[in-house]
Amino acid sequence: MSASALTCPRCHESLAPLTAAELAALTNCPRCRQVLEITLLPAYGRAPTVGQVGSNRTADDDPACFFHASKRAEVPCDQCGRFLCALCQLVVAGQNLCPTCLASGAGGPRGAWEKERFRWDLLAWFLVLGPPLSLCLWFLSPLTSLVALGIGVWKLNSPPSRIHRSRRRLVVAVLAAVVLLLAAGGLITFLATNRS
Amino acid sequence: MRLAEDPAYTRLPGSRRALMGDVQYWLARDHLLLVEVVGMVEKYRRFDLQELVALTVRPTRQRLWQMLVLGLLAGAILAFGVFLIFLSPTDETRLIGEVCLGLPVILLGAMGGVLWVGPSCELRLTTSVQTLVLPGLNRRKGAEKFRAALLRAVQPMVAASSPAAPTRVEVPGDPPTAA
Incomplete structure (x- = not known):
């Protein structure tokens, strides 16, 4: 499986028939002559890990899986304690978890299986800077700054970015929103005073 | 905790920084973590080092196309500027033509930048x-x-893997080992 996954990026010809030594020395695709440079890594030539399906219960006093009553329980979930068969046992970051706990992200080191985080700081900055920079939507700036201010206060304790100082950026966006709101308020007051 | 402050992770080269599209690669003891900011969402993809089969490098023509587009644009602006300077009857359009002669310098600088970052792949x-x-x-x-x-x-891991795999992978920049 793993070796057959190797194909030419251009013509998609499978490179599986080639041996490891031939692949390592390969400079062109044998079919389309596309220049290639392949580096083999640990899983090359090794069959992928196959999951288990779990064994059936043979006696009435065998512990049953919480999700599959006919399957024999092997381990309890480290989070909720439910009995799990080999099929339901999910090993994540050294913990045995059931599918429910994995889906909810309950317990365990946060980030071990997290797929994405919303960047509230980027949204706040977009709301603060977007309307003034768009030129034609500048009049929406007080409204969007107010929304950015609300988002900043509401989401200040949300999980931050793992690569940027998003919390600091969110605070600065809130300050910028306050400055913009004060400026808009001052401008409106000035115009109202002059008109009267 | 930011990955930069996490001792379990080491940042790999090859990261890209853009206004709203950062990409960073981080290496842990047992997995490679790809962090990509798409729009306003930070996405994480983990690759178990034991499950990596191969890395394939394929040269592309991206640099050629970039040079071609920049060169054609510079040439077109230059020709327009020359046309305005020598063939226009008024001073105002001549001034615009002189400005047009300056713009290709910026584009030539961009072409130099494209050349400097090297071939694309x-x-x-x-x-x-x-x-x-x-x-x-x-x-x-x-x-x-x-x-x-x-x-x-x-x-x-490569050394300990199946006998089909090479016993040593040549790492660019590493000193050659005695046979």
Whole structure:
């Protein structure tokens, strides 16, 4: 499986028939002559890990899986304690978890299986800077700054970015929103005073 | 905790920084973590080092096209500027023509930048279950640095893997070992 996954990026010809030594020395695709440079890594030539399906219960006093009553329980979930068969046992970051706990992200080191985080700081900055920079939507700036201010206060304790100082950026966006709101308020007051 | 402050992670070369599209690669003891900011969402993709099958580098023509577009644009602006200077009857249009003569210098600078970053390529990571074009690694220099760093991490695993695999993978920049 793993070796057959190797194909030419251009013509998609499978490179599986080639041996490891031939692949390592390969400079062109044998079919389309596309220049290639392949580096083999640990899983090359090794069959992928196959999951288990779990064994059936043979006696009435065998512990049953919480999700599959006919399957024999092997381990309890480290989070909720439910009995799990080999099929339901999910090993994540050294913990045995059931599918429910994995889906909810309950317990365990946060980030071990997290797929994405919303960047509230980027949204706040977009709301603060977007309307003034768009030129034609500048009049929406007080409204969007107010929304950015609300988002900043509401989401200040949300999980931050793992690569940027998003919390600091969110605070600065809130300050910028306050400055913009004060400026808009001052401008409106000035115009109202002059008109009267 | 930010990955930069996490001792379990080491940053790999080949990261790309853009206004709203950052890409960073981080290496842990047992997995490679790709962090990509798409729009306003930060996405994480983990690749178990034990499940990596191959890295494939393929040269692309991206640099050629970039040079061609920039060169044609510079040439067109230059020709327009010359046309305005020598064939226009008024001073105002001549002034516009002189400005047009200055713009190609900026484009030539951009062409120099494209030349400086080196040849373009595409780096594909094949795992047991998928093949992924690694984002942000579309220059040969960056791709080579990334590949070398990743190979250093998986070197012990390669040595311990199946006999079909090579016993040693040549890492660019490493001193040659005696046979």
